[in-house]
Structures are given as C-alpha cells and as structure tokens.
Amino acid sequence: MPVQYEGVIPEHRAVRSDAGAFDVSHMGELIVEGKGAREFLQSVLSNDVERLEPGLAQYTLLTNERGGIVDDLIVYELAPERFLLIVNAANREADFDWLHEREPDDAKVRDVSDDHALIAVQGPRALERLGLPAAPAFTFAEGEIAGVVCTVNRTGYTGEEGVELLVAPEAAGELWDHVLERGVVPCGLGARDTLRLEVCYPLHGNDISPETDAISAGLGWVCALDTGFTGAEVLRRIKESGPEQKLSAFVMEEAAIPRQGMPILEGGEVTSGSHSPMLERGIGLGYVLAELAQPETELTIDVRGRNRRARVVKKPIYSREER
Amino acid sequence: MAAAESYPDDLRYHPEHDWARVEGGEATLGVTWFAQDALGELVHFEAPEEGATLTKDQAYAEVESVKAVSDVIAPLSGEVLEVNRAVADAPETVNEDPYGEGWLVRVRLTDPGEAAALMDAAAYKQHLAEEG
DSSP states (O other), X not given: OOSOSSOHHHHHHHHHHSOEEEEOTTSEEEXXXXXXXXXXXXXXXXXXXXXXXXXXEEEEEEEOTTSBEEEEEEEEEEETTEEEEEEOGGGHHHHXXXXXXXXXXXXXXXXXXXXXXXXXXXXXXXHHHHTOOOOOTTBEEXXXXXXXXXXEEOOXXXXXXXXXXXXXXXXXXXXXXXXXXXXXXXXXXXHHHHHHHHTTXXXXXXXXXXXXXXXXXXXXXXXXXGGOOTXXXXXXXXXXXXXXXXXXXXXXXXSOOOOTTOBBTTSOEEEEEEEETTTTEEEEEEEEEGGGOSTTOEEEEEETTEEEEEEEEOSOSSOGGGO | OOOOOOOOTTOEEETTTEEEEEETTEEEEEEOXXXXXXXXXXXXXXXXXXXXXXXXXXEEEEEEESSOEEEEEOSSOEEEEEEOHHHHHOXXXXXXXXXXXXXXXXXXXXXXXXXXXXXXXHHHHHHHHHHO
C-alpha cells in the first residue's frame, strides 16, 4: 500500500464524500479455534466475547497484566468454536506469540495472514458503488462482488459507512480492479491516517501501546471488566481512582501542524498529529493531565521550537453531522 | 491542480530545490516544481518575518504537506522585504504555480555576486537526473 495515489487530500475527501478503497492486505489474520476457544478469548480480550455469535464482530483489546494494550483488533465469530482476529500488521507476530504461549489444551491459534487479502471500501457511497445492501455495523457475511467471492465485513477505520472485504490472495487483484471500475477512488496510507485521526480512532504504536492503558486511552467502553480478562483488575483500579492522564483530541488555534512526539507544554506529548483535510487545520491526539482533558482547555504545542496554541475538543474531531 | 513539470530558463537554481529570480539587487525566491511534487499538496508555509536575515545555504522557512515537513533553503543571502501572504493563506498555491503565484519571499540581496554560484536551468535538470 503506497502512501498516496493521487494525493492524500483528494483521497481523503473522496472517502468523506463518495467512496475510497484501501488495500490493507498487510494486516494480520489469526484463527483461534477449538472447544475452549471462546473461554480462552474471553480471558485474554477486553470486550465481552459472550456477546458474539456467528456473523457478529467486535472491536476489542489484547491486554497485558498491567492493563496495557498489546494490540487493538477486531474479533469475528466464524462458528461457535472458531474465531478470526484481524490484527495490526506490526503486531502480527507479537499477538500470535502472546496467544500461543497462553492457549489452553482445547484451543489453538494459527496465523493465517498469508491466506487472506483485505480490501477496505469506505465512504457514504461505498455500498451503492459495490451494489451491496445496508447491514448493521460489526456484522459480516459471505458475499460476492462481480463474481469474486469474499467475506463482507461491516467494519472500517475511517468513520464512514463501508466494508472490509476479506478475499483469497489470488483473487485480490481481480477484486481490486472491480472495485475501482465502479468509480471507487484508490487511497493510500496517508489518507488512512488522516481519516482515522479526524474521527479519533487510536493507532496502535502511536496513541496506544503496551505501556498505555485502556482507561487513559478512552477505551473503557471496550473493557468488560467483569469478565476478568488479563489486567482487568488493574484497569478497574484506574477507572475507580480516575486516570492521571487522558488521551485527548485537540485542534490547532494557530497555523501549525502537530506531529507525533511534539511536547505539550502543559504536560504531555502529541501521540498523533496531522493536517485535517475537512477542518483545514492541524489536529492531533495526545495524553494530557486529566484536569486538562476538558473540551475548550487551551494547550500549547512545541512545534519545532515555536509555541503554538491548540484547544481540546470533544471526540471525534470531525463528525458527519458537522457537514 | 498541480502544475506541469517545468524549470524556467530565467531562474537560478540551488541544489536543495530552490529557485531565485534575480532582478538587480533584489530577488524573489521559491521552491522548484521538483520540491513541491516530492512533498505533495502543501498545507502549511512557516514563513520568516519581514526583515529577517537569510543566509545562503541555510533554512529560512518550512513548507509542510500532510505527511512531511521540509526546510526551505536560502539560495542567496539577503533581507526579507516581503513574504507572500497568499501562500501563507493558501499553501497549495505553491503546487499550482511554483514559479509564479507560489513565490515565497522577496529579498534584498546582501551579496548579488552569490548568484553566480547557482545553477542555470540546464544544470539543475542535470542535477535532478543525477539525483533521481
């Protein structure tokens, strides 16, 4: 996947106004199966696996003993004893190792990444262009696009309606061509990043990591603390006492583009920053002291030695209603 | 709309992909088509102050696309007489017209003789071919 095809900004706008396609085949796919698969996943994933049934998917976290985030992923129940995990490319091996070391006798994890390609088609006209009916988010079903068989996942990373198409690698090129023939704009990693940042979806490795916890990251909503998953007790304590820092969204009040690693003078650091093509200004995410996490709080970003004003905003930074 | 690739003959070029249009003791400065194409659509121009001093071969401004920030190198030494506010307000002007509306600053040259060290269009194109 290139950084861009025609340009980050036109690609970004195509996804917000029409439809864009992303070749995200680099993402990892793991299968967890066996009689004990559900119970095993319930013990290692933060969300409540019991709420799944075949055809349903769920955003969830793989957590460590400190409540840190090993990875964020989507788990799909393929069959009662078989689950698919679509994980971040960079964490594919770490996730596999983590699960493999902990798997019980009656559950087995397999890395099947090489057996799958993944094409995301996102935007308000994505379904129309693909000729797909509407369906609830976080569901999936077998389907076909122009004769190419694929699994149609109602998921995405852009904040727009759309699908992620799981397809055999040998059919991926044909599917990609069909998608583009229908007027969907090919999009690169650059637009993928600006789109997810506008809607405040965290990026593992930037905004969340094994060193950051789910509560401080604002991901308490995917933590079913009662299920007793790894690190749940630590997270419960953080939740009860209130996190010291919170992952906050901000927009620049002055012309400047925040970037990952820039200091926030009031305390903290930018974890993701870029230019918002929809707001046409700099936006970012960063951990700040909880008392500074309130919307309207002024922050100062050190942009290569220049102090530039920013303002904390409610997440998401951009939402469809603001069009 | 991005401009088509070109390197006008009336400009002098710096290897860091900057151009200068020298007119007597003054010059207008900007970045080349190659520079704006490499960066992609510009979304921020961090301009120097008017009156600031530029030193040949040193950074005097930054241009930034969605994905990257880049220093702008002074092809000549001088004092900033004027900053192109149109580019500060609409940085994509540089992509649309890098040698015209997309100029960055106008300077009073400290040493007009420095221009002799810059490349002409043919030499710059050769430089691009060798770099590429």
